[in-house]
Amino acid sequence: MTPDLIARYDQRVPRYTSYPTAPHFKPDITDRTYGSWLAELEQNQPLSLYLHVPFCAELCLYCGCNTAVTRSYKAIAAYVECLEREIEIVARHLPGRMAVSHIHWGGGTPTILSPGDLERISRRLGSAFDIRPGAEIAVEIDPRTITPEHVHALAAAGLGRASLGVQDFDPKVQETIRRVQSFEQTAQVAAWLRQAGVSGLNLDLMYGLPFQSIASVRRSVELALRLDPDRIALFGYAHVPWMKRHQALLPEAALPDAVARVEQREAAADAFIRAGYVQIGIDHFARPDDPMAIRHRAGRLHRNFQGYTTDEAEALIGFGTSAIGSLPQGYVQNAPTTVAYREAILAGRLPIVRGVALSEDDRLRRTIIERLMCDFSVDLHGLASEFHRNAADFRHEIATIDELAADGLVVRDGLTLTIPDEGRALVRTVCAVFDRYLENGAQRHSRAL
Numbered sequence: 001m002t003p004d005l006i007a008r009y010d011q012r013v014p015r016y017t018s019y020p021t022a023p024h025f026k027p028d029i030t031d032r033t034y035g036s037w038l039a040e041l042e043q044n045q046p047l048s049l050y051l052h053v054p055f056c057a058e059l060c061l062y063c064g065c066n067t068a069v070t071r072s073y074k075a076i077a078a079y080v081e082c083l084e085r086e087i088e089i090v091a092r093h094l095p096g097r098m099a100v101s102h103i104h105w106g107g108g109t110p111t112i113l114s115p116g117d118l119e120r121i122s123r124r125l126g127s128a129f130d131i132r133p134g135a136e137i138a139v140e141i142d143p144r145t146i147t148p149e150h151v152h153a154l155a156a157a158g159l160g161r162a163s164l165g166v167q168d169f170d171p172k173v174q175e176t177i178r179r180v181q182s183f184e185q186t187a188q189v190a191a192w193l194r195q196a197g198v199s200g201l202n203l204d205l206m207y208g209l210p211f212q213s214i215a216s217v218r219r220s221v222e223l224a225l226r227l228d229p230d231r232i233a234l235f236g237y238a239h240v241p242w243m244k245r246h247q248a249l250l251p252e253a254a255l256p257d258a259v260a261r262v263e264q265r266e267a268a269a270d271a272f273i274r275a276g277y278v279q280i281g282i283d284h285f286a287r288p289d290d291p292m293a294i295r296h297r298a299g300r301l302h303r304n305f306q307g308y309t310t311d312e313a314e315a316l317i318g319f320g321t322s323a324i325g326s327l328p329q330g331y332v333q334n335a336p337t338t339v340a341y342r343e344a345i346l347a348g349r350l351p352i353v354r355g356v357a358l359s360e361d362d363r364l365r366r367t368i369i370e371r372l373m374c375d376f377s378v379d380l381h382g383l384a385s386e387f388h389r390n391a392a393d394f395r396h397e398i399a400t401i402d403e404l405a406a407d408g409l410v411v412r413d414g415l416t417l418t419i420p421d422e423g424r425a426l427v428r429t430v431c432a433v434f435d436r437y438l439e440n441g442a443q444r445h446s447r448a449l
């Protein structure tokens with residue numbers, strides 16, 4: 001990609017973990033709407049569950065997650081109680097006892113919960129749902145704070161996959177972003193997990209952080225590879241200080257520019273590919289025999305709020321503050337603050353504050369965007385007929401696609417669009433062509449590159 005193209009397309013676009021994207025959720029979707037959506041679910045379809053834990057021991061300055069620092073376990077214990085109640089409230093609305101194929105603990109830092117509380121919630125889930133024997137249970141882990149007791153509690157609850165937050169191993173970068181974490185610390189946690197029988201190991205790395213360079217990114221990748229992960233998520237630092245005020249404490253002058261970001265990303269991607277990993281979508285790498293790589297080859301990869309996923313469940317239920325649920329009827333989001341969330345739960349209500357019901361047009365556009373994000377290719381004609389629509393309805397979009405094609409971002413062959421290797425970093429820009437909601441929310445997203 002030339003510097004000129006980078007400059008022209010370094011715009012703000014959504015990450016497309018949903019469509020419509022979360023800024024377009026509206027308060028007309030209430031707890032009552034959600035209650036009826038839950039009741040309408042097909043009882044014989046397995047569910048996927050997401051549990052959000054919005055607490056951390058310290059705040060990393062780059063963090064874009066929904067979390068807050070808490071030093072008192074009292075607040076966490078109160079939250080655990082709310083999660084337990086929320087599980088009961090949701091279960092009451094379902095058409096009956098339902099099976100679960102996926103559980104994801106995210107945050108914040110789920111392992112800020114005591115081992116006993118992790119077990120308690122797992123037991124509560126087990127009594128409300130039929131957790132399928134082969135269900136994938138995954139957790140996000142901050143290696144700086146987890147103990148062997150946490151690992152044992154999670155392993156006993158069936159943990160199969162852990163994502164360790166790393167970001168970068170360079171001491172100067174780590175000090176600047178206020179996340180000091182030695183290689184040995186990370187390696188120790190990976191060893192505990194493997195000894196406990198947790199076979200799936202993911203690492204989160206980042207580029208675009210202050211003081212990162214091609215050399216420092218290469219070095220971090222080299223160290224990451226020593227841990228022999230199954231998957232790596234390589235996230236471009238999303239600098240949104242107007243939404244996450246602590247990010248303003250980072251030295252902006254030390255942030256790599258768009259060209260440097262592209263170079264860092266490519267350097268990391270090259271190193272992973274040379275080490276035998278396959279690239280998946282915009283920010284993942286996996287061993288060729290990993291389920292994610294297998295699904296990717298079969299064109300069956302999906303995208304949800306955690307990014308790329310092998311999860312094929314039709315309904316994803318979110319628990320905890322700010323958690324987003326995805327049901328066949330539409331999306332819902334829980335109250336974003338712990339106070340409002342708790343208030344709803346204590347009143348026995350589903351803590352939903354907004355959402356969106358999907359129209360047929362939304363579903364078609366969502367599928368186009370998901371296939372582009374996952375496969376870098378989409379057959380507009382085939383998808384339009386699947387949705388009983390005429391591909392000619394997309395003539396305005398096609399005109400814009402042709403402008404992007406002239407710059408090499410996409411190749412159009414009739415109604416089949418393919419993103420060439422050089423254009424992959426800008427796939428979100430191609431997706432945005434199909435986003436009918438974009439104009440109003442354009443300023444709220446992070447940069448494309």
Ligand SMILES: C[S@@+](CC[C@H](N)C(=O)[O-])C[C@H]1O[C@@H](n2cnc3c(N)ncnc32)[C@H](O)[C@@H]1O
Nearest residue numbers: 062063064107108140141142165204235237238
């Ligand atoms: C919830 S955290 C992972 C678990 C744990 N809290 C930790 O930090 O180790 C999820 C991941 O999101 C990524 N992340 C956080 N803030 C980000 C930002 N502003 N831009 C891009 N990625 C970010 C990091 O790679 C982080 O590991």
Ligand code: SF4
Nearest residue numbers: 056059060063065108
């Ligand atoms: S990156 Fe992880 S540990 Fe750091 S503040 Fe964000 S959620 Fe917490």
